Amino acid sequence: MDTSEDGRLIRAPRSWFQARVRTATILCASAALAAAAIPASAQSPRAVSAPAEPLVVVDCFSQSQVRPEEYLLACGDGNNRLVGLKWDTWGPKTATAKGTDMVNDCVPYCAAGRFRSYPVTVTLSSPEPWPGHPDVDRFTTIRLLYTDTAPAPVPKDVTYKLVY
Template identity: 50%
Template sequence: MVRNPMRAAVTLCAAAALAAPLGTAFAAPSASSAARTQQTQDPVVVDCAGQSQIGPGAYVLACGDGNSRLVSLQWYRWDATAAVGRGTNAVNDCDPYCAAGAFHSYPVRVRLDMPTAGEQGAGQRHFTRLTLTYTDGAPEGSPRTVTYPLPG
């Protein structure tokens, strides 16, 4: 039987207030555990706006004007070392000038690779190189295989 209900309530609240920080301290993962988890995650690709993505359906190659972009992307590999897929490179011919130009579609194989080392505190691992291989024609003046550095 509780003789002083106010005293019991204050004691109970004090005990709960002291226990709450201890409970969250034990529930939180350690810094080294969080770093290990980060290092085992697959790399991302960073878009023109600095957003991280895994397996995007579209990706802008020409960040300044959007005159070259990958669309209808389908990925069949995405792991710690590379991402491989296929899609279409939509390229503006800029004829007679870019605002009046027409977009043309070229089927491509896409490979992302050279992920960052994922050093602790350096942010999320991301791919740093993109390679396109045109499978059925290429934009005028473009070789069959083109490699681009990626933002990050």
Template identity: 45%
Template structure:
């Protein structure tokens, strides 16, 4: 009988915790709606993020969408037009030593250049940058060249 009482108590506690978690999640304020792609300025390409949101002048940008081991932070843009964009910030990279789950993140100052705008497949009325180049200005991750160029997703 004691085992049955214990199982019932554990089940009730688990149900209460689950209900409390659901109530907390449903009571949380909804995130602001993503900017409508149609509201972007005509002629100014966007940078498409990992969640397929168009961005102009983002302060942060995830490069490694799959694992989050490389991102840009503290971005300040000095130029953004119909052909290219240029900014400065930091590339925060996991050294994955001895493996990524226990690796340490290191920040490297970079100059970011976006270029090669093309129509965005999701919203053909918008142009999006299709190439990103990073120029490491003071140190760089092991195995990286001083200038690294990435194709950007469409």
């Protein structure tokens, strides 16, 4: 524990991961505040002839990403994150990357658990229009194919629906 200039106790983040989640949350909130401060008349409307936005994947903070290096899978508790993603393809129907799935083993419980790494091939698919974002499609399915072992009790080949 540290103390601030006025003598209050400041609790340091418990881990590198928690610090990253806290930083991402603060940055997203700051960006939202900055966007809200721009008057509607100052924002430029999308031209009718402008090309459509690229296909995106939407993260836990409702932010669009193209070829992200990291992707949080467990939005509620942060206990599962894809890292070191290297994208082989990012096409109109699918996107494929290789990387590492960092999963908290939650032994003896999640707050005291250790993050374990699992090599994985990631495939994004099933693009659909992103509600509230005209001309933007987002991937709605993620497939994880573990190239070595998978975290118990997850199968080596698993597909999830992306609901963000």
